[in-house]
Amino acid sequence: MNPEPSPPAVLCRGLRKVYDGGHGIFRKPSPSVVAVDGLDLEIQRGECFGLLGPNGSGKTTTVEMIEGLLAPTAGEVELLGRRWGGDDAKLRERMGVALQETYLPEKLTVAELLTLFRSFYPKPRPLAALLADVELEEKQSAWVGKLSGGQRQRLAIACALVGEPEILFLDEPTTGLDPQCRRQVWGLVASYRARGGTVVLTTHYMEEAERLCDRVAIVDHGKLVRLGTPAELIAALPGGHVVELEVERNGAALAAEELRALRSVGEAHLSAEGVWSLAVSEPERAAAEALALLERKGLGLARLGTRKASLEDVFVALTGRHLRDG
Amino acid sequence: MAERPARPPNPVVQLTLMRLREMAREPGVLFWVFGFPVLLAIALGVAFRARGPEPVVVGALPGIGSEVRRALAAARVQVKDLDADSAARELRAGRVSLLLLPPAGPEGELGFRFDPARAEARTARAVVNAAVQRAAGQTEPLAVADHEVHEPGSRYIDFLVPGLVAMNLMSGSMWGVAWVIVHMRTRKLLKRFLAAPMKRRHLLYALGLARLLVIPAELLVILAFARVFFSVQVTGSYLALFAVAVAGSASFAAIAIAAASRAQNTETVSGLMNLITMPMFVVSGVFFAYSNFPEALQPVIRALPLTAMCDGMRTVMIDGAGLVDVLPSLVVLALWGVPAFALGLRYFRWS
Numbered sequence: 175m176n177p178e179p180s181p182p183a184v185l186c187r188g189l190r191k192v193y194d195g196g197h198g199i200f201r202k203p204s205p206s207v208v209a210v211d212g213l214d215l216e217i218q219r220g221e222c223f224g225l226l227g228p229n230g231s232g233k234t235t236t237v238e239m240i241e242g243l244l245a246p247t248a249g250e251v252e253l254l255g256r257r258w259g260g261d262d263a264k265l266r267e268r269m270g271v272a273l274q275e276t277y278l279p280e281k282l283t284v285a286e287l288l289t290l291f292r293s294f295y296p297k298p299r300p301l302a303a304l305l306a307d308v309e310l311e312e313k314q315s316a317w318v319g320k321l322s323g324g325q326r327q328r329l330a331i332a333c334a335l336v337g338e339p340e341i342l343f344l345d346e347p348t349t350g351l352d353p354q355c356r357r358q359v360w361g362l363v364a365s366y367r368a369r370g371g372t373v374v375l376t377t378h379y380m381e382e383a384e385r386l387c388d389r390v391a392i393v394d395h396g397k398l399v400r401l402g403t404p405a406e407l408i409a410a411l412p413g414g415h416v417v418e419l420e421v422e423r424n425g426a427a428l429a430a431e432e433l434r435a436l437r438s439v440g441e442a443h444l445s446a447e448g449v450w451s452l453a454v455s456e457p458e459r460a461a462a463e464a465l466a467l468l469e470r471k472g473l474g475l476a477r478l479g480t481r482k483a484s485l486e487d488v489f490v491a492l493t494g495r496h497l498r499d500g
Numbered sequence: 501m502a503e504r505p506a507r508p509p510n511p512v513v514q515l516t517l518m519r520l521r522e523m524a525r526e527p528g529v530l531f532w533v534f535g536f537p538v539l540l541a542i543a544l545g546v547a548f549r550a551r552g553p554e555p556v557v558v559g560a561l562p563g564i565g566s567e568v569r570r571a572l573a574a575a576r577v578q579v580k581d582l583d584a585d586s587a588a589r590e591l592r593a594g595r596v597s598l599l600l601l602p603p604a605g606p607e608g609e610l611g612f613r614f615d616p617a618r619a620e621a622r623t624a625r626a627v628v629n630a631a632v633q634r635a636a637g638q639t640e641p642l643a644v645a646d647h648e649v650h651e652p653g654s655r656y657i658d659f660l661v662p663g664l665v666a667m668n669l670m671s672g673s674m675w676g677v678a679w680v681i682v683h684m685r686t687r688k689l690l691k692r693f694l695a696a697p698m699k700r701r702h703l704l705y706a707l708g709l710a711r712l713l714v715i716p717a718e719l720l721v722i723l724a725f726a727r728v729f730f731s732v733q734v735t736g737s738y739l740a741l742f743a744v745a746v747a748g749s750a751s752f753a754a755i756a757i758a759a760a761s762r763a764q765n766t767e768t769v770s771g772l773m774n775l776i777t778m779p780m781f782v783v784s785g786v787f788f789a790y791s792n793f794p795e796a797l798q799p800v801i802r803a804l805p806l807t808a809m810c811d812g813m814r815t816v817m818i819d820g821a822g823l824v825d826v827l828p829s830l831v832v833l834a835l836w837g838v839p840a841f842a843l844g845l846r847y848f849r850w851s
């Protein structure tokens with residue numbers, strides 16, 4: 175459409191956020207926290223970009239700085255080619271936001287709430303279209319407080335879609351939802367993208383990132399650890415396969431060194447649930463070796479499985495931790 | 501592009517509707533706005549009404565004749581029969597104001613034992629003496645006529661109702677604005693509205709507007725109640741009354757915005773508002789005249805916004821004042837409201 179090269183949807187350079195520790199008279203003193211530590215990102219238009227990281231890795235802080243809701247301590251943010259601090263209202267009209275947690279007014283009906291959000295935009299999407307977007311037509315007269323978790327999340331996304339945004343930010347859109355609700359939300363994201371929108375989402379669900387995102391930035395402790403398409407990230411993992419092993423009663427009876435010492439095992443990590451993940455290239459041989467090790471040590475096998483490597487494994491390999499361990 | 505439907509909704513209207521709907525759909529809010537002041541008026545009004553003239557209670561030692569008793573009953577004096585032991589105790593504790601001693605001495609005179617330092621004891625002596633003298637045939641040598649005061653306008657309830665109205669408008673504005681702001685902040689709703697391009701001032705206008713729309717209803721409920729049950733009148737101009745109500749509410753809403761500008765949780769803001777309102781409940785003359793406080797404090801008390809509002813309400817309701825007479829009150833309220841609003845807006849935090 176536009177012959178000129180349009181600026182990227184999002185550009186961050188050296189983005190940094192330090193939350194000050196308590197220095198006020200009323201607050202308890204606390205150490206300051208470096209939530210985001212020098213982040214460089216470039217997100218293209220039409221892309222679905224995922225920020226993947228455990229709790230506290232700085233995802234929310236990052237997106238809120240991009241959204242202009244939080245002032246960066248250092249670094250630069252450009253959204254749709256503009257900086258915050260100019261005509262902010264105009265810029266906000268072009269973006270849609272679903273915060274990680276917002277308690278929408280419970281005593282309003284769905285239609286009343288959407289009408290309220292529509293009043294903030296010069297050219298809002300029609301109410302009927304919004305309700306259809308998120309499949310809440312039947313709930314339009316229900317109080318927000320009476321909706322289920324999944325319906326509420328869809329309503330939050332509808333509020334973000336009111337201004338027909340060019341870019342949509344979703345901060346952990348499916349955390350705490352059951353698989354069916356999660357798939358509904360994924361459907362919403364897909365149809366928004368089909369209309370040409372750009373999506374930035376944060377998640378700590380691998381499956382979500384793999385399904386939805388064109389590119390994923392893995393962040394930990396406020397730093398970018400790896401960036402690429404899900405396939406690229408997985409391909410970079412040694413082996414590309416995973417053997418999962420559960421030892422009867424006590425997973426800690428095995429040591430990581432013992433497993434790593436096996437010839438066909440690259441990496442070995444024990445999850446909080448007591449499951450060993452072994453990064454391997456030849457799953458059958460690795461499984462046989464692992465079973466032999468168990469027998470030597472007189473340990474019983476609870477479960478053995480092999481699968482292709484996922485983003486979760488990439489994260490474990492990069493940080494030594496599981497995403498959900500926090 | 502498909503043809504545009506009618507104009508998009510207006511944000512101030514929608515935000516105001518949000519507040520009004522939340523209020524109307526929250527029974528607790530309705531109680532605090534309408535029910536509480538009415539209950540308070542009933543309680544205080546009844547307590548005041550039931551008091552009436554204190555009955556005179558006297559103790560009678562054995563040997564008081566039926567003639568005397570009949571005379572005292574006619575004068576509505578309560579008589580407790582006591583023996584010598586309990587009589588001393590009751591008198592000391594003030595449960596009886598005076599003891600009747602059976603006739604003694606050469607002329608068989610009735611005895612009064614009482615402590616003349618006690619006002620109610622002297623009253624009791626006068627009442628009892630008059631009753632027994634009248635029964636014994638004495639007529640009053642000088643004719644007198646009693647003119648008792650019961651007329652509307654000078655009773656305690658007439659003083660109380662304007663104070664309650666002012667207090668209620670203050671509470672409504674403070675909680676209805678400050679608490680709501682902080683509640684929205686802690687629930688990330690302020691942030692969410694801001695992320696959608698809501699204009700900050702639109703929200704503040706809406707909070708104020710929602711309050712203004714409730715004021716007439718609030719005034720009507722309390723004043724109608726006071727009129728029907730206690731015959732409390734508004735003797736002055738309704739316009740002046742409304743002006744004081746609006747100016748006071750706006751002023752307190754501005755103070756509320758300042759109080760809520762940075763508070764991060766509802767506990768903080770609740771404490772802050774109690775800190776602001778409690779002293780004024782006490783000194784501003786809601787329940788009793790502030791002239792009881794020392795002379796040196798009077799200028800300070802008169803400069804307080806709740807005092808200005810109480811005074812304004814009272815001049816209109818009791819003294820029959822008009823718009824010009826309440827101007828001083830309006831000025832004091834504006835002097836609080838305008839800087840508070842500027843301060844609140846300046847330091848307002850959205851997250």
Ligand SMILES: Nc1ncnc2c1ncn2[C@@H]1O[C@H](COP(=O)(O)OP(=O)(O)O)[C@@H](O)[C@H]1O
Nearest residue numbers: 193207209227228229230231232233234235236
């Ligand atoms: N308002 C705040 N004040 C102080 N520290 C904060 C604040 N918000 C977040 N943090 C800290 O910053 C870090 C990053 O948090 P956040 O951006 O919420 O991570 P994520 O969204 O990935 O879970 C965490 O250590 C968190 O405790």
Ligand SMILES: [Mg+2]
Nearest residue numbers: 233234274346
């Ligand atoms: Mg987060």
